[in-house]
Amino acid sequence: MGRMDGQNYAPKGKPAPVCTQGEFLVGVIGLDHGHIYGMCNGLTEAGAVVTRVWDEDGAKAKAFAEAFPSAVIAGSKEEVLTDPAIHLIASAAIANERGSIGLEALDAGKDYFSDKPPFTTLEQVAEARKKVAETGLKWFVYYSERIHVEAAVWAGELLKGGAIGELVSLRGWGPHRLSAEKRPAWFFEKERYGGIITDIGSHQVEQMLYFSGASDATVVSSRVGNLKHPEYPGLEDYGDACLTTDNGIPCYLCLDWFTPDGLGTWGDGRFFLIGTKGYIELRKYIDVAASNESDNVIVVNDDGEQHFKVNGTVGFPYFGRLIRDCLDRSETAMGQEHTFRAIEIAIEAQMRAERIR
């Protein structure tokens, strides 16, 4: 299970602690998806300490504790939830179980940080919203394809700085390598992973809300299908959707599991921001057939065409903000309603999707 599958996408940033050592402690529950490494890398670089980890699978817990030596393997989930020193519960459990773990975390008085997709049904979103309102606690989501990609973080700054004028439209896609033989059984069970738009499409929806500055979007159309993998009947290998944001930005997102073996990384993720005065293309993980360097930001405006390679230069401010939000009870990392609405729109697109095959 290497990085090339995208399952263990866990970029390394520069340590930039926002708190003192021991001031912010994290407990981990659920290691079903390798994203937990990226989540805990980001938190640790920002000053957090992972103190406890629990998973039903002892081998997974052991591997995690080797990567994060501060983490003690807990004897039960409750041992993590009831540890009074822990501020935040992080989870990359199976997708359809992330919601209920979050409810338990908030009930235990902890903030919560879920891998994406944080939910697989609209009911789970509603329950989480209710629990947040009741408890005043926080429910974060690891929408890594923006918050853990320096090119995407920087694109947000460029846009705010007026580099391409006013925003006109957005489109982006997240092709992924399937590596079916390395995937767990739940990956092929739609009820558990939630469908392709819910799962990997929620990244794109979040970006569309973020870059547009919109608080909502309408699903104009969406499609899913198992186009070429009859041997995995529960898999959706293709999905796409058209959204229009509530501030009038037409968006298109597309997902697939067809990354070929010959690509130098797990997926040629792109994102395009079109503005009145220029456009930005993000080649997030590779500059295909040119360079294996990630975080390529191409900016075209009245100044001409520029290609920036921003890997290692931008950092990941989300994690430090998340920690400060927990400690200060502020909301700087990502709006709570934005966090919820992004996945909710993805689930709406998933539910109404036209089935191609």
Added chain:
Amino acid sequence: MGRMDGQNYAPKGKPAPVCTQGEFLVGVIGLDHGHIYGMCNGLTEAGAVVTRVWDEDGAKAKAFAEAFPSAVIAGSKEEVLTDPAIHLIASAAIANERGSIGLEALDAGKDYFSDKPPFTTLEQVAEARKKVAETGLKWFVYYSERIHVEAAVWAGELLKGGAIGELVSLRGWGPHRLSAEKRPAWFFEKERYGGIITDIGSHQVEQMLYFSGASDATVVSSRVGNLKHPEYPGLEDYGDACLTTDNGIPCYLCLDWFTPDGLGTWGDGRFFLIGTKGYIELRKYIDVAASNESDNVIVVNDDGEQHFKVNGTVGFPYFGRLIRDCLDRSETAMGQEHTFRAIEIAIEAQMRAERIR
């Protein structure tokens, strides 16, 4: 009116005559769009001779006759239509007049070659289909973004050769530079140019039918808008559409008039073909921020990542086939029904488009 606006897109190929000099004569009626130069370049390189030209605007006719010295300026449209030596009438009249000129051409016993969009209403398509059936004559359309782009021509060959396995999905876009001050009045009158999907989207639809090998496609959703040009109320500056072909290929196309001044060409047209074993990206007119060379074909498959620059190596077989089809009464350049159905689908997408703004 330079090439950088895309209005005079007229690539030069290598002369490759398919007939003897004087065997295939062309008359031109209607010079409202600069595409007529690309159309006649392609025909001339393939062995045609342009013998007569007519346009209401004498200055346009004069400029054309300077570029094609074999062309005599006619005193009337009828003089072109009734010249018994002429085999084919070519026209880049105003979009909504191209259909009626074609009807006249076929009534005069000539085959017809129209700039795109060849029609702006479904009624015009129906009339043309009927006239073709009645006369047995041919109605060609200059879908230049495939047939006059070597990268696109070669992509078709790669796909047929199995370079990316079976086709899974298609997406592509044609951003264009507006250069509003250089555009004629009819460019801003929707009834005359037909709307953005009809106009520049018909290129994309044609490619989707061609690459998928489908005979038809359904419009899943479409959007148009004048997002940022209130000073030109008749302009649509944005359009997109999702199509699903009758052989199950999901397609997405997108158009806009927002190419920034700093781009080294008139538009960063792209096309992506996703297959089971790889994908192809076409950077048709520029490799942005890397090279001004056109016709970039990036192929990723189990052999790795390759970037081919095919400008000057592929040629434009469409034109020679068109001439042979006229002389031999064959159908090798493009199927007549494919030619009609591509624009018809574009008009359908245009008509049902959700208006964003």
